Amino acid sequence: MTNTLSPSAAQSQEPATPIVIVGHVDHGKSTLIGRLLHDTDNLQDGKVAQIIASSKKRGLKVEWSFLLDSLQIERDQGVTVDSTRIPFLLNKREFVIVDAPGHRQFLRNMITGAADAEAAVLVVDAAEGAREQTRRHAMLLHLIGIRHVIVLLNKVDLLDFDQAKIEAAEKSVSELLTKLDLEAALFIPASARDGDNIASRSERMPWYSGPTLTEALAQVPSPASRAELPLRLPVQDVYRFDDKRYVAGRIERGRVRVGDTVIIGTQKTPAKISSIASWHTAPQISAAAGQSVAVTLEPDVIPDRGDLLHKSETPPVAASRIRTRLFWLRQEPLRVGESFHLRLATAEHAVTVTSIDSVVNLDDLQKYAGEEVPAEGFAEITLSAAETILFDPFVPGTADGRGVLVDRQQRIVGGAPLLGPAAIADGEKVIHPTGSNVTTQDRTRAKGHRGGVFWLTGLSGSGKSTLARATEAALFADGVDVTVLDGDTLRAGLCKDLGFSEVDRTENVRRAAEVARILRDAGQVVLVALISPLLSDRALARQILGEEFAEVFVDADLATCEQRDPKGLYAAARSGKISGFTGIDAPYEAPVSPALHLKTSAGSVESETKTLASFIKDTVRLSGALKARS
């Protein structure tokens, strides 16, 4: 970026070493980075003056973080919005400093920056010690497999540079890292603000004989070559150009040579590498880890994207149930039974979470049993697939076992470093729900609208079914694929084993929600007309249905409903023939903030139908959806 010198000053042809800088907010990350760039003469001419001017304009002293915060919103709000990469030169060795924001949605931004780092600098305020984010960041370093961790004990001036106090701080951080199987390569006592032990040795800590930060960075090992490991070549694509078939992919480890026999994927088809094709290079007879190649095979078999090419004597692990670590990136918690696609290099497998084996508590870093994984949480889970998955268990510093979970809409929701095959526990229900090969987007495109669930709740007689049926007809006439699930219809068939006890009513709601989910996932608009009187039951439905759930309150006062009494139920309840009737001797808990509130005491069916139909169309129709977003 323009803030630092173009590191072109480097003579070296070595790749830059990425270093991620993490730590609790206010422990001094930005100051450290500013100081480091300044003290090592990595700033462009005029940059310091520009930072002073920019700081002054906002009434600040010298805000080093402005070096990193290149966006105006970041400067104005004093927060880093997204991770930044800063090239940095140290004695002709090139580094890239990755700075990740310590604020909201931290995890997905940090992982974006840090996943390919060779080393990390964990900044800890020596006076304050490890805090919540220190633990969170350290946990993530462990999960993404960063082995070289330098702990910078910052602000040691606050401890008067006292050896005993600083060593006590070091001990407590060291104990924390041990719990995570992380071992710090080094602890450096420093004051980033004053430059002590950053690029020059502190004169205020004569007792410290270890390296300064710049000396420590110079010792970070270069990435190890993966060319000598057994071959893994995941197929990225297959091209047919000029009547020749090319199998394209990047060699993740090992090497291929012309004449080698490789095994292709789970079908275990053997084939010989007959050539390594390229354009504008010298002819190649072999290629190694890191190279993107295109090979031709003999016989001319046709592999698929995701097939793994390997040698017969060094096969990967094959399993359909896999234990994995997890860092969870979705805002909603993860629960058992959810289905995803597991991306593994170029392969993609439909998987289901069959168990949440443990969840990490960030306060004490211990693993506990848990029902769900919270947003930005860490866990160990078991995934099941209907097919066999070929993989290598996660090894830090390699591409092995780098699983990523994506949802139905192909959004990345979690990172899953694969641990190994999972055994089937005694008495465990082994189910393998399969994911669809038809994506939500395909369905949306074909139908011209999205699927969605509109949950009509209200007293008996408030007009839910009448409204739902009229709206169904109106939407259908408009080309919308729409279905109604109403209480009585469900109870006539699917739910005829259920009565009206609270437990049975909850089960009734659960079944309605599950059916609605299946229909919604098939791209339909579903109108559910169900009294569903309890807030907790509707919360259950929302949980099952997720974000595409709209609560519609069909609101008529009890007197009006009782007067309408289309099914004679109020009369029966009043005379004691039926009990537990909503509104009479069972509660109705009105929605707190429904997506739509229809008052049906006075309004005509026609006008309420119009309101509901247009609300639904705005929600699911593409033009409406586009409008809403822009």
Place this chain on the structure above:
Amino acid sequence: MDHLDQLEAQSVFILREAYRKLKPLAMLWSLGKDSNVMVWLAKKAFLGRVPFPVMHVDTGKKFPEMYKFRDEYAKKWDLDLLLGTCPPVEEMDPSLPPAARSAARKTAGLAAMIEKHKLQGVIAGIRRDEQGTRAKERVFSPRGASHKWDIRNQPPEFWDQYATPHEEGMHIRVHPLLSWREIDIWRYIEREGIPLVDLYFAKNGKRYRSLGDQDITNPVESNASTLAEVIAELETTRTSERSGRAMDHESEDAFERLRVAGYL
């Protein structure tokens, strides 16, 4: 593998992902050094061909040398060239500073091309080291229906797994050169012998370090008249590549505003 080999392999991987996952797909060709490298990398990825259209969104204000270069190499490289035009500056946001307002024409021209060809993927040659806001980009950067870049809400991107459009009307900007630096581009041009417009080389003590529209791009002081001299110059420079681009310097946020609206 040396550094350039690694960058090349990574860019080829990215281009192949884009070709596999985003259809229809097109590459932006601004006729500058970076986009020539990008076309070259596509030919590496697809064994001598570029299997998708190459788009030049023409402001009508490029240097004559650039138009000549375009017509010559579109033929030599057998490119499926798509030309787009840009609306007049009067139609652009008047609250932008003058040079940024002029640059915004390209955003509008590009948006029209994306609509017209219903593109799911647009490959662009931006690099992180060029400009602070570009340092925050993803390799696959999703854009909503209005083409806006939502900086606050970028998807996670790690372990070479990239975002794909998950809503109707979205497209992805693909950035295969994101990790390249200016010096890498020049060293690769030298290594591979990639042709360039000669405006990059010094005449009468000046050369263009970055090429945009004639009226908003200024040459820098330089005597570097060969590839080797340009590389030697960059090895010691302490000023930024885009110092000759007027819109970057008009106000603190002019370039950020352009990019949020869909500029490259």
